[in-house]
Amino acid sequence: MSLVISTALLESIRTHARTAGSEECCGLLLGARESGHVAAVLPAANVAAEPRHFFEIDPAVLLRAHREARTGGPAILGHYHSHPEGNPTPSPVDAAMAQGDGEIWLLVGSNGAAQAWRAVPSGRLHGRFEPIALVEADAPPAAG
Ligand SMILES: [Zn+2]
Numbered sequence: 001m002s003l004v005i006s007t008a009l010l011e012s013i014r015t016h017a018r019t020a021g022s023e024e025c026c027g028l029l030l031g032a033r034e035s036g037h038v039a040a041v042l043p044a045a046n047v048a049a050e051p052r053h054f055f056e057i058d059p060a061v062l063l064r065a066h067r068e069a070r071t072g073g074p075a076i077l078g079h080y081h082s083h084p085e086g087n088p089t090p091s092p093v094d095a096a097m098a099q100g101d102g103e104i105w106l107l108v109g110s111n112g113a114a115q116a117w118r119a120v121p122s123g124r125l126h127g128r129f130e131p132i133a134l135v136e137a138d139a140p141p142a143a144g
Helices: 007-019 059-070 092-097
Strands: 002-005 026-032 037-044 075-082 104-108 114-119 129-136
Touching: 002 104, 007 037, 007 075, 007 104, 007 114, 026 059, 037 059, 059 075, 104 129
Parallel strands: 002 037, 002 129, 075 104
Antiparallel strands: 026 037, 026 075, 104 114, 114 129
16 A cells, blocks of 8 residues: 655655744644545644654644534545654554554654654554655645
8 A cells, every 4th residue: 555645745844843943843644544545634733742853743633623524524544754863664662552553653863864654563664654655746636
């Protein structure tokens, strides 16, 4: 499987990461689960107590996205977050937070490099993540 995202959406995530400065930014990836196409990006506040080293997506944004997904809106493919001083590789803390439920984790590193991962029951990284291809393409607009 791969994650397909338009250049514009990926650039909006990079901009979010840059704007957040030394703090981790985060947000949701919305789209079609079957194809792995990202239709929309939903930036969220990082409400973690130490946003320089951790991220926690604003629960109000999560709630709203889940409610919209239940009522015909785009599915939640996963989420993104940045590592302002690191690589776009999930940390052991990320692995401890991950459910292993197939959710997509998109990470942006200090230099804007992006890498997509999938949280699985037993992955090669920290026993939790498998790298997946990040396909940068201009996707058609999502239905719904
Ligand atoms: Zn992380």
